[in-house]
Amino acid sequence: MVSLFQSQSQSQGSFDPGEDCAALARDLASPVIPGHWDELRGGVSDGGAGAPLAPLWDHFFRLLGSGGFDSLSARQQQLLQQIHDDGVTYNVHADAAQAVRAWSVDLFPLLVDSASWKQISTGIAQRAALLNTILADLYTGPQRTLKEGLLPPALVQGHPGYLRALHGHAPPGNIWLHIAAFDLARGPDGVWRVVNQRVQAPSGLGYLLENRILISRLFPDAFSHLKVQRLAASYRLLMDTLLRLSPGGVGSRVVLLTPGPYSETYFEQVYLARYLGITLAEGSDLTVREDRLYLKTLRGLEPVHVVLRRLDDSFCDPLELRPDSMLGVAGLLQAVRAGNVLVANALGAGFLESPAVQGFLPKLCETLLGEPLKLPSLPTWWCGEPGVCDAPMDDLRAWVIKPVHAECGFEPTVMASLDYGQLPAWRERVQSSPALVTLQQYQPLPHVPVWSNERLAARAAMLRVYALSDGRGGWRVLPGGLVRTAPRGGNTVSMQRGGSSQDAWIITGDAVDSSTLLPEPMRPQDLINHHRVVTSRAAENLYWLGRYCERAEFSARLARITLRALSGDDDLGPAVCDMLDQWCRSTGLVEKEAPDLRDNPQGFEHCVVRGLVPGQHAGGIVQNLQALGHAATQVRERLGGDHRQWIASATALELLPTASRREELQSAQALRGLEQLTEVLSAITGAQTDRMTRDDGWRLLSIGRHIERLLLLGQALAVAFRSGAVHSDSGFNLLLALFDSTITYRALYQKRLEVPPLLDLLMLDRENPRALGWVAQTLRARMARLPGEAADKEALIALAPDPDDWHLPELCTHTQELHYTWLDLALTQSIDLAWRLSDEISRRYFAHASLPDRTLGGY
Template sequence: MMTQDPYVLTNNYRPLQGVYDELMDEDGNVRKKYKFIVKSFQELGPGELINRRRDADRILRENGVTYNTYQSNSPEAKERPWNLDLFPLVMESDEWRLLERGLNQRADLLDSFLRDIYSKRRVLFEKKIPAEILMNSSSFLRACDGMYESNHFLAKNPALLFFVCDMIRGADGNFYVLNDRVQAPSGSGYSLENRIVLSRIFPSMYRDAMVHRVAIYFRSLRKSLNQLAGVSGREPVVVLLTPGPGNETYFEHAYLSGYLGYTLVQGEDLTVRKNKVYMKTVEGLQQVDLILRRVDDLFMDPLELKGDSLLGVPGLLESIRSGNVKIANPIGSSFLENRALLPFYNDLCKFYLGEDLILPMAPTYWLGDKQHESLVMQSPEKYVFKTVSRDDEEEPVTFLELSGERKDNFLTKIKHNPKRFIAQEMIASATVPILSENGFRPGRAIMRTFVTSSDNGYQTMAGGLVRVSQSLDDFFVTSQRGAWSKDLWVLASETQKEETLLVPKSDQVSISRKSSGVPSRVADSLFWLARYMERSENQARIFREATFKVLQIEENYEKEAIFNVLRLVTHVTNSFPGFLGDDAEDLFAQPFGELQKLASDKSVVGGLAFNIKSLVQASKSVRDRLSEDMKKNMLNLEDNLIQQIQTYDSLIDFLHKVILNLSSLTGLSFENMSREAGWYFLELGRRLERSVNLIITLQGMIRWEGYDNKSSFENLLSINDIRITYNRRYRGRIDQESVLDILLFDTTNPRSFAYQLEQINLCLKYLPGKEEKQTYSEDRAALQLYTEFKMKDISILFGSAEPLTNITVWLEELHKHLRHLSDAITARYFSYAEEQTRIGDGNG
């Protein structure tokens, strides 16, 4: 255990011999740059450090920080919580300045190289790289050839807007570059989140350590993106293109879109019309000026690149050539990630910039070169072998981990196609301190740094994302392999002023009360998010009422009423036969198993857990639209699904929590969301689903002859949370007409059918794209629904010779009109029909 003795955190810390250690020097003393932070951690004491660890985990979870990992036996991503080590990696300003110079030089090099390979290709004529690396590479996109020369803006400004660089520190204390990420680099959002978390749980330490701020990097990035958009007189329309919630770094996509103020879109949200890119919004088509992409090159345009891609936009490349849309980073930049280029970067730097690399490469050899192959195979155990393409499924390996048949198979692969591989010398990477319950222990680390263009060339984020392995035996340190993360603190020589994304006073901001357009997919997701919320809450209330009634059997409660509410469970979950089957008598005698399954088994389609899971999935598609409190409620719902349900008490506890969280979500969406287009679709989904649920519930009661059962009407009042009001009005007397009136026709009851229709008609008025004196399909469907409803009232329903038949037919008509209204809204706002062009003469 940790004690309060000076530097006891380092008592069990044992750096490796012959390896540079970030925390301690060769004599085993804490380095000067770490002394203040180590002392600050020590003064907190073991108990408080545990509390801060819990606080950090809580903040990360509440913020929804995750990283999706992929299993070899499953195509679906598995969501993994983001792991952050509390002890930062520290670097002094003098040390950082050298890295900064090297990274800015590397950005200039990559930008020059990118321009050249898609224009004059001097690098080939001067034989600075083997031509086959370029010509045989699937990442060299011939469709992008000449794109930089024809673009006026890119001819004068950096083509490469940003890139990231992965580095390690060697045993000599110097940094070595391992690789670059260019086309859609990730990590900056996670780095920002790490910084926010540490500054919140160690506010005094963070302030007193005088750490350089990272917000200035994002301010420069946003300014560069706005300049690249090339729009004057208005704010440019910038979107962040994501592959979707299944992508490994989807959290970061949603996080950055919100932080930078851009609309998060997927490929299906965009369309090309007349060589211009438009976002398909519920307001109509909105032209896009710039796409900040997180989709890889080959998937960006299925018309000219990967034909089966569903992530990109058909016709996008032609729109780029026409100068009608800008892309960051440019399509085609993935060639710079080809690992076969790594051995040639020092020569390329001399060729393009006339100087040596400031940051050396880790010694790397391309096996397509006979001399390189011969040198490597003399001592293959010194190298890690990787494929030249990042898309290759072959995992990196070392000869130290290969033996027998595996080794022979790998040697055969190299012999068969040596051009497919590079060999990178295994550098003994520096060790870094990891905070554990027993103080510090060493781990391996890779540092990712971030560079963006600015007014004066390139600018490096004064910080970074450090990935750390908790095992010293791990040579491969990646997030996919379970690495933790650290924040990188660059210490300043003076107190840092606060940096934010707030616009300087010198820049004028036009007041606006309208956001950019809502993509049709987002509106659709919000619509179904609300429907799943209502559906889950309605089911939870029915489950709870059923459980209460089952527990009252011993008190001689009317059994038929209990059977009816259990039948209703099967009816609303569509889980037939259930309590409506031939063996229903056995289930009535022992209903717990069926209730438990329908409430907690996520694989039962239509059950409560299934609908909650669908709700959570829908929320992830629009997480950039949800408030922090709504996200926390969603996390609570996910936690509820993990709860073990073994008894009636635990079932009731589970249902109470679900209802509370769902009610909180409804309240938050009503009180905290601005009344813009997205909110009206959310509200429409809620009102439509609540109407449908009420009809289904009433249909079930009538079907099982609960119409004549007083207790069944009491169940209806409880399920719809109106029993207190009803008892106050009618002194507790249960009457069929009065119950149906308060549930169907009473507009003061926010759960009545009449109230839902009022709200539906109100929302329809505020939907976008409405013109006066014109009636739209959804308006006609709503009018038909309203007319059908208003044709009846309680006196008419009960004044007929066969009221049950009359009510049954009427409810079915209402249900039909609700479906028509939902379909009309979907057809007009959530579906875009692309213009079709016939190719050929139609004769095959």
């Protein structure tokens, strides 16, 4: 249709790509529901179409270029591909079937003209200053707000977000809020109003940055010609303020405290930490010692002076706040009170997020700041005051009922969306528990243009903007925002329930700020001893990622060997049956209750196959893959896109199709599934050995793999000799296959199935990566490069088996009963040392137990 329109215009000699694109946008845009503000047309909608575009949008569409509307679908595909390539995700807890989904960004930005932005930014800066003043008054001031009845004491002190444990404590610079977020909506009258405010741990700054990068690249001409204000100066202000107010001074360590990978906005937390150049840390990465906060790293405990948190107050300290929290840091409040750490935002601001507070802000502003509130809120009433909500109850459908806090037991509900028969129950709820209820006047949300299914449509939207403190009493409103849009036909904005997002372009009439967050160029001397910080939690998860990768590979190989052996025509014999039985039980491929292989081969085979189906038993390959996926999730930010994708493929692979129900086909189907899994696991191993930077984290991953390989191969070799299976042709060959050394052995020794060359290849060969000697040698070399004092590392290396202590003549010595005493002793000692080594690595590098004083940074 678009191309036809253009060709017709060209044939008439009047084709102007820009003018015609604007005309097309006007004609093709979907009409907006009557009574809602229409951002595309710049006015309240009457439900009709074809009205002129707002000047900014007319200009935007004129700047699409010669491709015009025909280019929009291609740009949409570029956008989706870039989101995929960047791995931008959002954890959707409301959707159990798709807990992690790609971040949703619309192609078009929201355009805000300079006049509207001036009104917004002035009003938001005032509100941020007001909220900071309220906090100072309540925690360290005369509590004028309570004494003069500006805020009801029950609303403040009865709110779980008011923290009595911090009464009397003032944060550095008396700055309680370093970041304040406000959700805005434009009403039918064109006035922007505040709907919500977020002051504990506001989210969105990372997604806002990602949206800006994505969309500005797709419309470079429009971004430049419209003079869109840039964002970097605001982020630099945030970091400069934190460092200036930090108890540790300009050289302070700053961490971003995250709830972890299962947080719905984990991607943006990783992204923001990288952009700001600070360390991403979970609560388990931090510890408090003698009222000081430390980051647990492989190089010891490193002092932390600033915490930029994305964790709500109640979860931050299980010692003094929520005792069941696994996300916070025990003793954090005491470190805060001692003045040794700055937490941004300061703890204790949670009660200000209550929608009930909105109704008291106009009077608070006049009293505390001496001026009227410049940016209005939606009319809001707290029902805890007698008689306040009597009138609104007569017309309940004009209101939204919101809980005063999260523990009230119900979700915000738009009364206009309910049937009249449902209203009496809500009236009863309000009347029975008025102190838990806030009434906020319903306002139709504005509609913004979106590109959906190759059409210009409209969606209800809300704009989140951010005020940043300069640390001196002033506030800068970040010139941009995160636009959240409702699903098609909806009027409730929720990313958890199918909503999307947009970039917000603030059009400036002044010069565009060219600031950058890039630091000064590094000098060669700055790079001396420069290393990437590896937290103990990340190192531990990398260590276990390595172990589970190795365990999964070994289990898959063993399962294939076992199923092929059981389905073959060869008579395995009692010794080989015993060997396979012990191998499978020790690795969890079959349950302890599985029938004995020697007595019931078919039943045993069925148990091996059944173990490939999720939920059949608690061990084996499926459990290893689940643990592998969990460990990878914890260190997502350290893995490349392909690496993450292969791990996701491994954990999602269906080893035995559910459609396979005929027993005679199950082993063959299982073997095909295991072959697919082996290919994916090989790709994962390749990514780890060939694509990861050889830093301390990678060394722990490699150490984990080699400890696991030493344990698994050592135990398998011991069983093969103790059972006597190695002395039969089938047992000998099965052992070579399990060590993945069949081709090498045959190339060296052809068909000579003898113990001395076998032990030479599987125990002593320093060029065979499956030989225990190579594994032990590599393990010792990896540990030699771990951080720490030389004496400490020597003590650690001493726990690893030394292949120089193994000698082939001794290993081949046996009794008349073919008991290999020296071999059995060497294997037993190696296995025992591997377990002890694992425990010591955990104690030294992950738990930091009994650390010497020098690791405390001199404190």
